[in-house]
Amino acid sequence: MKLSTVVITASVLSAASAHGGVGQYITGSTTYKGWEPYNSPSGQSSIQRQYSTFDPILVAGLSTVNIRCNNAGTLGTGPIGQVAAGGAIKAHWTQWTHRPASVLVYMAKCPSSGCNGWDGSGKVWFKIDHQGLVSGTQNAGKWAGDTILDTLNWTSTIPASLQPGDYLVRHELIAVHQANNPQCSSGTASPPNSYLVSFPGAYSASDPGIDFNIDSEAAKVATTYPIPGPSVWSGGSGGGQEPAPTTTASPSTTFVTSMTPTSAPTSPPTCTAAKYDQCGGKGFGGCTTCAAGLTCKSNGEYYSQCL
Known part of the structure; x- marks a missing residue:
C-alpha cells in the first residue's frame, strides 16, 4: 500500500509554543528524510511537505489552512514512501517540543491524481492514533509528550484493513502547558x-x-x-479504539510530510516567563527571564524553556 504523508508537528495553543519538527520517518528498515525548514528549498527532496518554521499554530490558526500541513500554499515535494497496511510508521523529531502534550496522528486518502497536487481539503481526515494524559493528574502527571521528549520518537500502526492507495499522514502535538490557552497493503476498508x-x-x-x-x-x-x-479508527466497522502508543510491527510507508507552524510569542522582552514558557532560542523575541525558582533551559538551537 502506498501512502503519502503530510506530517504536522505542531502545537495548537494560544500564546504557547511547541517548537520542533519531524526529521525522519522510519518504516521497517527504510528511513525517509524529512524537510529542513531553515535551509534553502533548492535541492531538497523529501516525502514531507515543505514548512518554514518550528513555531506552533496559535488558537487564531485553528481556522486557517496552515493547520493541515503547516504551510498554506506549498504542496508535495516529490517522493513518497511505502508501508504495508498493518505496518508501522515511526516519526523521529529533530529536537524537542514540549513535555506536557498530547499526540494525535491522522490520515487522508488522496485522489486518483495523487497527493503532491492535493491540498488535503474537505472532510477526509481520520484519526489512527492518539494519546494524551498517560498517568497521574493533568497538572503533575505523565503525558504522551514526555515520550517524545525522552526518545524523540513516536510509532503508529496503519489499520490492517485499510484500503490500498496514496495517503497523507499528519502528526500533531497539542501542548497544554499554559493556562487558558486553546490551543498526511491489502485491505478493503475505509473509515465511516x-x-x-x-x-x-x-x-x-x-x-x-x-x-x-x-x-x-x-x-x-x-x-x-x-x-x-x-475517535480513533482502528480499521473495523465498530467504535474507535485508542491504540498503544508504540508497536513492534515494521513494514514500510509512503509519505509526503509537512509540519505545522504558528505565530511566534509576542510577549515583551521585559516580562517574566512562567513555567513551561519559551525563554530563548534563535529568532525568539519574547521574555528571556524566568519567574522566581525557574531556570531557562535550552532544548536545541531554536528553543529554550522555563523549568
Whole structure:
C-alpha cells in the first residue's frame, strides 16, 4: 500500500509554543528524510511537505489552512514512501517540543491524481492514533509528550484493513502547558463518515481539550484528559479504539510530510516567563527571564524553556 504523508508537528495553543519538527520517518528498515525548514528549498527532496518554521499554530490558526500541513500554499515535494497496511510508521523529531502534550496522528486518502497536487481539503481526515494524559493528574502527571521528549520518537500502526492507495499522514502535538490557552497493503476498508473531519474545522476554541488550563485547581486532581478531534479508527466497522502508543510491527510507508507552524510569542522582552514558557532560542523575541525558582533551559538551537 502506498501512502503519502503530510506530517504536522505542531502545537495548537494560544500564546504557547511547541517548537520542533519531524526529521525522519522510519518504516521497517527504510528511513525517509524529512524537510529542513531553515535551509534553502533548492535541492531538497523529501516525502514531507515543505514548512518554514518550528513555531506552533496559535488558537487564531485553528481556522486557517496552515493547520493541515503547516504551510498554506506549498504542496508535495516529490517522493513518497511505502508501508504495508498493518505496518508501522515511526516519526523521529529533530529536537524537542514540549513535555506536557498530547499526540494525535491522522490520515487522508488522496485522489486518483495523487497527493503532491492535493491540498488535503474537505472532510477526509481520520484519526489512527492518539494519546494524551498517560498517568497521574493533568497538572503533575505523565503525558504522551514526555515520550517524545525522552526518545524523540513516536510509532503508529496503519489499520490492517485499510484500503490500498496514496495517503497523507499528519502528526500533531497539542501542548497544554499554559493556562487558558486553546490551543498526511491489502485491505478493503475505509473509515465511516462519522470518523471523518476537515482541517480547519475539526477543532473549536471551546473544545475541552483546547480551552484547557493545566494550572487550574481541577487539573490538579483530574486523571483524564479529553483529546480533541474524532475517535480513533482502528480499521473495523465498530467504535474507535485508542491504540498503544508504540508497536513492534515494521513494514514500510509512503509519505509526503509537512509540519505545522504558528505565530511566534509576542510577549515583551521585559516580562517574566512562567513555567513551561519559551525563554530563548534563535529568532525568539519574547521574555528571556524566568519567574522566581525557574531556570531557562535550552532544548536545541531554536528553543529554550522555563523549568
